[in-house]
Amino acid sequence: MIHTNDITGMVLAGGRGSRMGxxxxxxxxxxxxxxxxxxxxxLQMQEGGLVGEQMINANxxxxxxEAFGVPVWPDTLGDYAGPLAGFMxxxxxxxxxxxxxxPCDTPxxxxxxxxxxxxxxxxxxxxxxxxxxxxxxxxxxxxxxxxLMRVELLESLVAFTQDGGRKIDRWTDQHRTVIVPFDRPGDxxxxxxxxxxxxxxxxxxxx
Numbered sequence: 001m002i003h004t005n006d007i008t009g010m011v012l013a014g015g016r017g018s019r020m021g022x023x024x025x026x027x028x029x030x031x032x033x034x035x036x037x038x039x040x041x042x043l044q045m046q047e048g049g050l051v052g053e054q055m056i057n058a059n060x061x062x063x064x065x066e067a068f069g070v071p072v073w074p075d076t077l078g079d080y081a082g083p084l085a086g087f088m089x090x091x092x093x094x095x096x097x098x099x100x101x102x103p104c105d106t107p108x109x110x111x112x113x114x115x116x117x118x119x120x121x122x123x124x125x126x127x128x129x130x131x132x133x134x135x136x137x138x139x140x141x142x143x144x145x146x147x148l149m150r151v152e153l154l155e156s157l158v159a160f161t162q163d164g165g166r167k168i169d170r171w172t173d174q175h176r177t178v179i180v181p182f183d184r185p186g187d188x189x190x191x192x193x194x195x196x197x198x199x200x201x202x203x204x205x206x207x
Contacts (some may be wrong), residue, residue, distance in 0.1 A: 001121070001122065004048070004050060005049065006097050006098055007050045007097075008052065008055065008090070008095065008098070008100070009053070009102065009114070010057055010086070011054070012057050013026030013036045013065065013104040014058050014085065024060060024061050026105075027065075036056055036058070037068045038107050039104050039109075040054050043102065048112075050118055051100060053095065054070045055070050055073060055093060056068065056070060056071070057085075059074045073090075073092075083168055084161060085161070087099075088154070091153060091154040091157060097150065098118075098148055099148070099149055099151060100113075100114055100147070100148045101147050102145070102146055103146075106146075106191075106195070107195070108191050113146065114148065117130075117131065117146075117147075123178070125176050127176045127177065128147055128149045128153070128176070129147070129148045129177070130142055130180065131146035131147075131180055131182055133181075133183065133191065133192040134189065140181055143192050144169055157171060
């Protein structure tokens, strides 16, 4: 069982923000709060108190992120290598048994995210728990940047990236990964909606 404060939560804010015109996505405001700070607050509010420490993965404007009051770590892999680079940075810096990753651009992620992903580890063979949410067509789709993983996976991830691997699912497929559906009757259908453009961000604010 995963206990209180066993999980370090990491906000992934290291992307280029290409679809936001190169803007630093994590510093864009959602209802008056920068997206990355909003994500940190939701990690702190997780049910069950499972998330203790928090950190941010960012590759620019580091001083702005440091103002949020948690450690900020850039990718150890160069050239904006994607979310897996953030995973690796988090696993390198994590001092708890588990790391929970969330992206900065999904401001409505569930407040029971950690609790429901942690339940997958009641099976001791589980290495990774990954969220999944229904699409508009009703089909469940994995949300690979919402992962809870054991810190022992660092060595595997280093080897995978050294071989040129960059896709999350290719790496998670090598491990005992449990897909956790967020499709209960009370679940917010927009909980995993990620805002790739400023227009999408403003539309989500108005919902």
